[in-house]
Amino acid sequence: MDIVQNTTIEDFKSILLHHRVSPVFKIATPYHGIPGKGSAFRMIFQIAKALNVKACAVVDSDLRSITPEWIELLVKPVIEDDFDYVAPLYHRHKYDGTITNSIVYPLTRALYGKRVRQPIGGDFGFSGKLADYYLTKDVWDTDVAKYGIDIWMTTTAVANKFKVCQAFLGAKIHDAKDPGADLSSMLYQVVSASFELMNTYPDVWKSAKRSESITTLGFQYAVGLEPVAVNLERMIERFRLGVKELRGLWEKVLPQEVMNFLNKADALTAHDFYIPDEIWVDIIYSYALAFHSKVINREHLLKSLTPLYIGRTASFVRENWESSAPEVEDRIENLCSIFEDKKTFLAENWE
Amino acid sequence: MNIFERLIAEPFERFFERTVEFLPLFFSALLIFVLGLVVGLLLKWIFARFFRAVGIDRLSERSGTVELLKKGGMQDSVSGILAKMIGWITIIMFTVISMRTLEIPAVENLLESLLLYLPNVFVAILIILTGYFLANFFGRTALIASVNAGLKLSGLVGRLVKLSIYLLAVTMALEQLGIGRGTIVIAFAIIFGGVVLALSLAFGLGGRDIAKEYLEQKLKGEEEKKDEFNHL
Numbered sequence: 282m283d284i285v286q287n288t289t290i291e292d293f294k295s296i297l298l299h300h301r302v303s304p305v306f307k308i309a310t311p312y313h314g315i316p317g318k319g320s321a322f323r324m325i326f327q328i329a330k331a332l333n334v335k336a337c338a339v340v341d342s343d344l345r346s347i348t349p350e351w352i353e354l355l356v357k358p359v360i361e362d363d364f365d366y367v368a369p370l371y372h373r374h375k376y377d378g379t380i381t382n383s384i385v386y387p388l389t390r391a392l393y394g395k396r397v398r399q400p401i402g403g404d405f406g407f408s409g410k411l412a413d414y415y416l417t418k419d420v421w422d423t424d425v426a427k428y429g430i431d432i433w434m435t436t437t438a439v440a441n442k443f444k445v446c447q448a449f450l451g452a453k454i455h456d457a458k459d460p461g462a463d464l465s466s467m468l469y470q471v472v473s474a475s476f477e478l479m480n481t482y483p484d485v486w487k488s489a490k491r492s493e494s495i496t497t498l499g500f501q502y503a504v505g506l507e508p509v510a511v512n513l514e515r516m517i518e519r520f521r522l523g524v525k526e527l528r529g530l531w532e533k534v535l536p537q538e539v540m541n542f543l544n545k546a547d548a549l550t551a552h553d554f555y556i557p558d559e560i561w562v563d564i565i566y567s568y569a570l571a572f573h574s575k576v577i578n579r580e581h582l583l584k585s586l587t588p589l590y591i592g593r594t595a596s597f598v599r600e601n602w603e604s605s606a607p608e609v610e611d612r613i614e615n616l617c618s619i620f621e622d623k624k625t626f627l628a629e630n631w632e
Numbered sequence: 633m634n635i636f637e638r639l640i641a642e643p644f645e646r647f648f649e650r651t652v653e654f655l656p657l658f659f660s661a662l663l664i665f666v667l668g669l670v671v672g673l674l675l676k677w678i679f680a681r682f683f684r685a686v687g688i689d690r691l692s693e694r695s696g697t698v699e700l701l702k703k704g705g706m707q708d709s710v711s712g713i714l715a716k717m718i719g720w721i722t723i724i725m726f727t728v729i730s731m732r733t734l735e736i737p738a739v740e741n742l743l744e745s746l747l748l749y750l751p752n753v754f755v756a757i758l759i760i761l762t763g764y765f766l767a768n769f770f771g772r773t774a775l776i777a778s779v780n781a782g783l784k785l786s787g788l789v790g791r792l793v794k795l796s797i798y799l800l801a802v803t804m805a806l807e808q809l810g811i812g813r814g815t816i817v818i819a820f821a822i823i824f825g826g827v828v829l830a831l832s833l834a835f836g837l838g839g840r841d842i843a844k845e846y847l848e849q850k851l852k853g854e855e856e857k858k859d860e861f862n863h864l
Contacts, residue, residue, distance in 0.1 A: 380863045401864050428864070455862060465780040467863060519782055526779050526786045530772070581772055587780045 319430030323421055329412040336360050337412055338367075341403040346454035354448040354499050355406030362498075365443035367406035368397045368435060370497060371453035372504045375601055375609040376511060379594045380471055382613050384565060385432055388475060391620035393439045393482075394489035397447060401431035401471060404450065411443055428467050429474025436475070440482040449499035465587040472583050476572040487628050491621060516595035517551050523588020530585050534571040539563050546592070556596040558616045559623075564589055566627045574632060654734075661730040668726020676719030683711030756805040763801020767794045796824065 308328075312321045322339065329337045336359035338352055358364040381401055389400045415437065420426070425433040438445050479486060524547040532540055542560050549555065564586075571582055601609050683689075692698055692710040708716070728747070731739050771794025778786035803820040807813060 377862050378864060403864065431864075463780075464863060465777075471864065515782075522779055522782065522784065522786065526775060526790075530776075578769070578772075581776055584776045584780060 315426065317427040317430075319424075319426035319428075319433070320421065322430050322434075323416070323426070326412040326416050329409055330416060334409045334412070336406060336408055338406040339404065341455065343456040344404075344453070345456060346452045347404075348451070351404065351450050354450055355404065358446050358448060358498055359406055359408045362446070363444060364406075364446045364496075365408045365411045366435070366438035366445045367498075368445065368447040369399050369402035369404040369453075370447040370449045370499070370501075371399060371402065371451065372606070373453050374509045375604065375606055376509045376598055377453070379597065380468060380590070383561065383590070383593055383597065383616070385471060385475060386613070387562075387617040387620040388565060388569075389432070389436060389439070390492045390617050391624050392479065392486040392489065393436065394492045395439045395445060396492050396494050397435055397439065397445065399447070400435040402453070403431055405431075405434060406448070407434070407438070408443075411438060414441070414443075423477065424470040424473045425477075428470035429477075432471060432474050433478065436478045436482070440478070440485045446496040446498055449497065449501045451502070452504035464591075465584045468587055468590055469580060469583040472568075472586065473572070473579065476569050476583075479569060480573060483631065487631070492617070511598050513595055513598055514551055516591050516598070517554050520588050520592030520595060521547055523585075523592070527585050527588065530577070530581070531589075533576055534582065534585075535567050536563060539567065543589075551599070554592075554596055554599055556593045558619045561593050561616070562619045562623050563626075564593075565620075566623060569627060570630050657734055661733040664726055664730035664733060668723050668730065671726065672719040672723035675722050676715045679718045680711055680715035683714055684709075688714070752809055756808045759801055759805040759808060763798055763804070767797035767801065770794070770797055792827075796827075799824070 312324060314320050314324055325337065325339060336356045338355040340347060340351060340355075355367050355369070358367045378399070381399060385401050386398060390396050415434065418437065420433065423429070435445075524543055528540075528544075531543070535543075539560055542556075546554070546556060568582065568586055571577070572579055576582065597612075601612065604612070688711050689698075689709050697710055728743055731743060771790045774793040775786055775790030778789045783789060799820065803816050806816045
């Protein structure tokens with residue numbers, strides 16, 4: 282930490298009184314284990330346990346907007362305020378994080394009653410105690426070992442009543458998307474981890490009532506964001522292809538009124554294309570129920586969600602073409618309320 | 633010994649003796665057969681209730697067996713079909729035993745050949761069923777993967793995968809049954825090779841422009857406008 286003479290921000294003639302010169306003790310080790318984010322995290326948890334750490338932080342490797350303060354923001358609440366889990370909070374482009382905004386955040390919030398805005402943000406702080414707890418769970422051969430790790434960490438912390446907060450980190454800007462990352466596999470891993478957690482904690486989510494805010498730390502400021510290119514026509518085409526080819530499979534999972542709507546949506550032009558929040562919530566809850574009762578092979582089930590998700594994303598993009606970031610946030614808030622309102626449908630049909 | 637005795641009485645006597653010898657065998661065979669019917673019906677009744685109790689109908693509905701049976705025109709539940717099969721197997725076994733009791737050489741030979749061939753039939757049925765499930769599973773996998781990859785011919789891809797696996801299973805089953813052993817394998821190889829060749833030619837000739845366009849896009853970097861979402 283640098284220490285300067287008592288001064289103001291406009292005064293550039295301040296005198297540096299102290300500058301840390303001793304190196305920071307660090308261990309840098311490459312990961313050669315089983316491929317997958319979750320498997321790599323498991324090793325971090327094991328190191329944290331071996332070193333008996335008080336706090337630990339993990340960050341994504343493709344970040345371009347990360348600053349040294351991020352580590353402080355993620356670790357300090359654990360050390361000073363006794364929190365066990367620090368989720369990130371960012372300003373993101375309105376079309377960024379669509380799986381988070383349309384599925385994971387509203388679902389987690391409705392189920393467990395805590396408003397963790399970025400449950401799969403990828404940058405987290407957690408206590409040594411929580412890292413130990415994670416290691417007691419036998420999930421390392423499931424999708425948790427891959428992209429499912431983020432939602433698993435957040436849900437495990439929330440469902441087991443660990444002290445959770447979120448820290449504002451600023452903008453989240455990352456490298457261009459990995460072209461090898463397959464959307465349907467990513468969606469499958471994240472959603473399957475979320476649905477699997479519903480099987481693990483049925484009593485917790487059934488008893489949780491309306492959601493509540495969690496402590497948010499850090500000063501929130503406006504940030505500039507990079508534009509995001511969108512090919513709306515192509516997305517709608519993907520949705521239509523899904524309706525044409527996967528209709529038979531969807532009929533086994535979705536209620537008749539949703540199927541009727543999807544058949545109508547198939548005929549809509551790009552200008553009118555729209556999948557309302559209510560229909561989307563019905564789709565997700567129906568998929569959760571089908572996953573639970575194993576209506577069909579689970580990988581087939583969740584991978585068949587991809588065209589629906591792309592359609593919903595296209596609808597979201599079209600609806601919010603002219604909207605500002607706060608307006609988009611209001612829409613997400615509205616979606617979350619519908620998820621919470623319809624939760625009784627899920628609980629009643631859960632066998 | 634007069635002619636009457638030799639021509640008429642002796643055959644009648646022999647016939648009478650044989651009938652007297654055969655009758656106990658016949659009655660014991662009849663008894664075994666009736667017993668088989670009773671045991672078969674009883675087992676059918678017991679197993680129908682047992683399969684229903686363990687939830688085999690629900691399981692088969694999830695695995696797609698019900699769909700398969702309905703397609704084949706069967707309206708019975710899976711538990712009912714299995715129970716019937718057990719009943720029929722019992723009845724057939726008792727029938728075979730009862731027929732062997734008769735001690736007729738021709739019937740015994742026939743039964744022996746039938747019994748030796750039966751395992752082949754069971755293995756063939758097993759191959760067909762496994763083939764059907766695998767064909768459905770991989771057909772659906774291919775369909776979903778191609779839809780998610782945005783292939784316009786996804787339906788065709790799914791159906792082709794399904795058909796190929798099913799065809800392979802049928803070939804293997806016929807091979808097992810010993811029907812047209814060499815012919816079936818050669819026919820399968822010709823049909824499958826022909827389909828692949830036809831597809832290659834169709835793609836090569838029909839898709840020449842698409843392939844050219846694709847390569848140009850790849851080499852010159854003129855790619856379609858893609859989404860830059862970070863979905864997570």
